[in-house]
Amino acid sequence: MVSPLFITTFTLLFVFHLNHTSTVRPKMHINIYMYINMCSSNILTNDCLPPLNDENDFLPPLNDENDFLPPLNDEIDFLPPLNDENDFIPPLNDENDYKKFAIKIPEKWKKKEWIKWMKQTEEDWLVFNTYIIKKKKKWLARKEIKWKNWIRGMEKKWMHYNPHIYREFKSNTMKKSQSWDDTQWARWIETEGKDFMEIEWEKWIYQNNKYINEWIMNQWLQWKNKKIMQWLMNSWKCEEDEYWETWERSTIWEKWFNLRKRRKWLRWHNRINKETDQWNKWVKSKEVIYTKEANNKLLEWINEKRNSFNNWKKSFIDKWIHKKQWIVWIREKQNLPCTI
Structure with missing residues (x-):
């Protein structure tokens, strides 16, 4: 025994x-x-x-806490290799199955999807930008007609008495000019009257410049927001993001002692940050086109019209003085018929 x-x-x-x-x-x-x-x-x-x-x-x-995790050969989450995009789609019975599955999709596949989406977005932007360029050309073509109409309107306005001159320019010209001679009227149109024409020019340019810039930026904002939402609303990405956002709100014990999940969460977190950074840089590079380069082309048009306006203004003032147009102003103010 x-x-x-x-x-x-x-x-x-x-x-x-x-x-x-x-x-x-x-x-x-x-x-x-x-x-x-x-x-x-x-x-x-x-x-x-x-x-x-x-x-x-x-x-x-176990030598240390990392031995609880299987060895990492690469960034793939220990899933069998995918031969194509459809290999990872198993039969899913409910929403919970999909959430569990979404976080198991290999990191390599997710990164490739992002790169592929960014390339497609660049191609889509080229189409969008072509549309913006065409619209801007049409706008400038219509502006040429409006520009000519505006010049004609300016000439008609300043050849006649303006009963709203005080309200528009805070000027009491018609009161203080009752005893003016021809020299004083000529000096007025070459100084104060010329400044009033400049004010009207600046106002017209500002309104048109503001309109086209706001239209372009609104189109751009709508387009880029729609594009990024298409990416964020991918079903697998929605489920993945929701899963990890819920996990982030879990207990400290769960977040710090479940090493396998924490490692996967870190991969997700780093990938999201990298995607956000790449997207923001890409957006800024395109916004330069719509803020600086687009404005440069518009400035070329404005400078061209500025030269035309200066030439018209000089010619108009000479004609106004030569015809002694102030006599028309005085008679129209007095409601008397003009005889010259």
């Missing part, structure tokens, strides 16, 4: 061997302590053996 001392000694050696050659889960530690106590009491039954739940109860020794 085997003595109790021999059984106890053998048991301790066996436990020592297990602790140095296998990974023992907390549950298994409890079973071993029970086993030692039972053997010390000379009770040796089948319950003395630690229960094996499955073949994984005996794992290689």
